[in-house]
Amino acid sequence: MRMTVIGTGYVGVVHAATMADLGHEVLGTDIDEERIAALSSGTPPVYEPGLQELLQRTVASGRLRFTTDVASAARFAPAHFVCVGTPQQPGAKRADVRSVEAVVDALAPHLGPGDLIVGKSTVPVGTAARLAERLRRTAPQAGLAWNPEFLREGFAVQDSAAPERIVVGVTSEHDEEVLRELYAPMLRVGVPFFRTDPSTAELVKVASNSFLATKISFINAMAEVCDAAGADVIMLAQAVGADSRIGPRFLQPGLGFGGSCFPKDIRGFMARAEELGVGGAVAFLDEVDAINTRQRTRTVELTGRLVGGSFADANVAVLGAAFKPDSDDVRDSPALAVAESIRRRGARVRVHDPEALDNARSAAPGLQYTLDVPKACEDADVVLHLTAWPEYRAIDPAALAPLVRRPTVVDARHTLDADRWREAGWSLHAPGRPQPGE
Ligand code: UGA
Numbered sequence: 368m369r370m371t372v373i374g375t376g377y378v379g380v381v382h383a384a385t386m387a388d389l390g391h392e393v394l395g396t397d398i399d400e401e402r403i404a405a406l407s408s409g410t411p412p413v414y415e416p417g418l419q420e421l422l423q424r425t426v427a428s429g430r431l432r433f434t435t436d437v438a439s440a441a442r443f444a445p446a447h448f449v450c451v452g453t454p455q456q457p458g459a460k461r462a463d464v465r466s467v468e469a470v471v472d473a474l475a476p477h478l479g480p481g482d483l484i485v486g487k488s489t490v491p492v493g494t495a496a497r498l499a500e501r502l503r504r505t506a507p508q509a510g511l512a513w514n515p516e517f518l519r520e521g522f523a524v525q526d527s528a529a530p531e532r533i534v535v536g537v538t539s540e541h542d543e544e545v546l547r548e549l550y551a552p553m554l555r556v557g558v559p560f561f562r563t564d565p566s567t568a569e570l571v572k573v574a575s576n577s578f579l580a581t582k583i584s585f586i587n588a589m590a591e592v593c594d595a596a597g598a599d600v601i602m603l604a605q606a607v608g609a610d611s612r613i614g615p616r617f618l619q620p621g622l623g624f625g626g627s628c629f630p631k632d633i634r635g636f637m638a639r640a641e642e643l644g645v646g647g648a649v650a651f652l653d654e655v656d657a658i659n660t661r662q663r664t665r666t667v668e669l670t671g672r673l674v675g676g677s678f679a680d681a682n683v684a685v686l687g688a689a690f691k692p693d694s695d696d697v698r699d700s701p702a703l704a705v706a707e708s709i710r711r712r713g714a715r716v717r718v719h720d721p722e723a724l725d726n727a728r729s730a731a732p733g734l735q736y737t738l739d740v741p742k743a744c745e746d747a748d749v750v751l752h753l754t755a756w757p758e759y760r761a762i763d764p765a766a767l768a769p770l771v772r773r774p775t776v777v778d779a780r781h782t783l784d785a786d787r788w789r790e791a792g793w794s795l796h797a798p799g800r801p802q803p804g805e
Contacts, residue, residue: 368549369444371395373437373470375402377413377523378487378516379450384421385527387431389552395433396440406433414695414722417524437470441477446545448514450487453635454627460634464490471498471511480508483545487516489572489632491639495536495565510542513565515572520626521693532559536568576632577652582617583624584658590620590799591658591665600799601781620799622701622753622779623662625690630656630699663701665798666751666779667708673749673775673796678714682772684747685709686740687754687780688720688727695722697730702753705779707731719743721756740767747771755780764791 368391372383375397387393397403402412409423425431434440441447451466467488474484484502486495490513499511513536518526533550537543543562547554554560563571586607590600600620608615624630633652640649674681683706690700697703700723710716710733717735720727724736737743740759744750744767752759760782768774774793778785781797788795789803796802 368392368446369394370446370448370549371440371444372448372450373397373440373474374449374451374466374488375399375406375412375433376450376452377415377520378518379448380406380411380413380422381415381418381518381523381527382448382450382487382516384418384425384431385524386549387425387428388421388528391430391549392444393425393431394440394443395431396435396437397433398435400435403433403435415523416521416693421524437473438477441474445481446483446485446549447474448485448487450516452627453488453490455631455634460638462489462491462631462635462638464488464494467494468498468501471502472505475502475505475509478502478506478509481541482506482509483542484509484511485546486511486513489515489576489628489635490569491635492566492569492573492643493639495569499538499565510537510539510545511565512537512542512546513568514546515568517572517575520696521691529553530558532561534561534563534568534571536563536565538565573632573636576629577636577649577655579617580624580629580633580659581651581655583619583629584655586618586620587623587662587799588658591661593799597801599801601797619781621662621755621781622666622705623659625699625701625704626694626696627698630659662779662798663704663708666705666753666777667712669777669796669798670705670709670749670751671712673777674714678709678712681714681748682746683709683714683716684744684750684771685716685718685734686720686743686750686752686759687756688718688736689723689754689756692754692756693722695726697723697726700727700754703727703731703734705751705753706734710734717743717745717747720754721758741770745770748773748775750776752776752778752780752783755782759783764788764793768792 372379372395383393383395409426411418449470453462456463495513535546593600604618608618640646685706687702706716776795778797785795
């Protein structure tokens with residue numbers, strides 16, 4: 368089938384390439400000309416494992432093309448996936464849906480009977496209904512559905528090709544049929560398909576992200592209690608997670624969540640619930656947010672104690688800038704926030720990251736950056752392990768020790784081999800875990 372994808376951020380590009388790989392003829396559009404030029408030659412706009420290969424394969428097949436002309440895209444296909452961003456409004460918790468509205472307005476005059484707009488962007492519940500009303504004025508015979516996206520950065524290609532579920536919020540049999548046909552190869556291999564109304568589909572997305580964020584903040588709250596009680600949050604998480612009703616995933620304590628989704632989605636959800644008069648029902652998300660932010664402050668405070676109470680003249684090495692491993696995304700990155708906060712307090716901070724340095728440099732130009740781990744750690748008074756890149760686990764602590772001023776490391780992600788670092792002479796601090804001898 369023919370389809371378009373409007374907005375070529377990480378969701379849009381991955382969706383477009385995945386659908387072309389399934390055999391559809393896909394036209395991707397974006398207002399960013401440079402991005403469209405790069406995509407047309409098979410270069411992805413973001414670092415995402417497997418994406419470059421997938422993009423090159425589908426562009427070479429001729430089934431995936433890109434344009435900046437939304438009007439020609441509108442005429443190209445009967446189904447249009449909207450994948451534009453919905454950022455948090457500055458100074459408010461609410462999501463900004465103006466880009467989604469603009470896309471619907473741009474498509475509407477070109478749509479005919481049976482044509483379908485499918486929203487993928489994360490939006491406040493009720494947006495689809497409002498947009499459908501707007502669409503009825505210019506394109507009364509076109510449909511509007513909501514089909515949230517659950518892919519994770521770092522696993523986007525595999526999540527998109529083999530999703531755990533497909534959720535479609537539709538208002539007609541016809542619209543459901545179009546989506547069933549587009550996803551037919553996935554449905555044939557048994558991917559669960561949930562047909563709902565558009566409001567439920569919109570809510571599935573924010574409810575899922577809220578649940579996951581709550582699970583992370585729950586275990587981080589337990590880490591704080593463990594610190595106060597001299598208990599071990601890693602053992603606690605393993606034993607609690609062994610209950611199959613709870614499960615071990617998203618129960619990893621550490622520096623907390625970041626990225627472009629969880630923080631903004633839980634805030635947007637609270638704002639929308641308040642508008643609906645049910646703010647109290649999700650007021651706990653404020654606490655989830657506060658616990659999450661506190662993990663950053665706790666790490667800064669711990670670092671302050673480890674450098675003797677004053678950051679002036681301290682050298683701090685930071686391992687990791689991305690909000691999580693296998694991503695070059697630094698949006699609301701806990702690692703970068705900690706690094707910046709320490710720099711503002713007067714320390715010299717040198718940051719290493721294998722993929723995110725370009726993005727980090729433009730987001731936080733005051734920090735020093737290097738692509739070399741030993742260089743980042745040279746003369747450091749403390750080394751902070753803030754993003755769980757696998758290569759940090761492979762660091763030889765014995766080889767690193769002679770380079771630093773003091774062999775002190777904070778493992779804020781709990782993925783370093785603590786025994787190995789301690790045997791190599793390091794003082795290793797892991798929030799939520801007792802120090803040996805405590
Ligand atoms: C998240 C969801 O997992 C996706 O399902 C959703 O589609 C996406 O948001 C979105 O709304 O677009 P993503 O932000 O890529 O995906 O990242 P996750 O892997 O979910 O991690 C989010 C954050 O939580 C990261 O900062 C990660 O380090 C942190 N985290 C995760 C923990 O601190 N502990 C854990 O146990 C798990």
